[in-house]
Amino acid sequence: MFDATAPGGLLEGLLHEDVAVAELFDAVDGVELFPQEAEAVASAVEKRRREFGSVRLCARRALARIGVAPRPLVPSGSGPEWARRAPRWPGGIVGSMTHCVRYHAAAVARGASIAALGVDGEPNEPVPEGVRELITLPEERSVLERLGAAHPDVHWDRLLFSAKESVYKAWFPLTGRWLDFGQCAITPDPERGTFTAVLKVPGPVVGGVRLDCFDGRWRVRHGLVVTAVVIPAPTSEQVG
Numbered sequence: 001m002f003d004a005t006a007p008g009g010l011l012e013g014l015l016h017e018d019v020a021v022a023e024l025f026d027a028v029d030g031v032e033l034f035p036q037e038a039e040a041v042a043s044a045v046e047k048r049r050r051e052f053g054s055v056r057l058c059a060r061r062a063l064a065r066i067g068v069a070p071r072p073l074v075p076s077g078s079g080p081e082w083a084r085r086a087p088r089w090p091g092g093i094v095g096s097m098t099h100c101v102r103y104h105a106a107a108v109a110r111g112a113s114i115a116a117l118g119v120d121g122e123p124n125e126p127v128p129e130g131v132r133e134l135i136t137l138p139e140e141r142s143v144l145e146r147l148g149a150a151h152p153d154v155h156w157d158r159l160l161f162s163a164k165e166s167v168y169k170a171w172f173p174l175t176g177r178w179l180d181f182g183q184c185a186i187t188p189d190p191e192r193g194t195f196t197a198v199l200k201v202p203g204p205v206v207g208g209v210r211l212d213c214f215d216g217r218w219r220v221r222h223g224l225v226v227t228a229v230v231i232p233a234p235t236s237e238q239v240g
Contacts, residue, residue, distance in 0.1 A: 116170040120226065124158060132144075197229070
């Protein structure tokens with residue numbers, strides 16, 4: 001599970017079969033943007049524009065794999081600052097994008113099969129000093145200590161941060177609400193490459209069922225950690 005040299009994409013095999021993924025391991029110069037996209041980053045620094053374009057290139061490639069033609073993917077631009085950053089996906093599509101140093105990725109699916117999803121990529125490095133206390137609950141810190149002693153090749157505080165980011169990205173489209181770091185507790189399974197996220201606030205209702213816990217998967221490879229949460233859409237039997 002901690003193979004840092006194996007070939008292949010980081011998200012490959014972590015997501016539901018109905019989810020399409022595209023990844024880049026470096027930013028790309030000169031990605032052609034739609035006018036609305038170019039306007040969204042017109043005042044941004046060059047690094048931000050390259051990241052913005054690269055992750056949208058991933059999104060377009062992933063969308064093409066489920067038969068969706070290229071179209072502008074711009075931030076929502078409405079609501080509080082944390083909500084304005086969320087991208088607007090085409091109707092009937094759910095998706096998630098992530099980027100960090102040396103990694104850009106997007107995952108998309110049709111809403112008929114997937115209710116929500118979240119992916120996040122981070123460097124497999126310790127979180128900055130002082131951040132650990134801000135993103136973790138007391139019960140999580142004791143788990144991180146045990147995991148760090150048993151599996152020192154994984155920076156578990158960073159993995160926990162990434163898992164909470166993936167949880168939020170799946171949570172927000174279902175609720176339209178902010179989810180603070182202290183409002184969910186992550187428990188990673190180091191053997192299976194999975195994690196559970198127990199919500200400390202009322203969860204979203206999907207198919208008439210309230211979700212109080214999200215399940216996720218993770219992988220460490222190439223000096224990076226990725227996490228993913230997929231929430232299947234309810235079946236007709238569940239809806240009925």
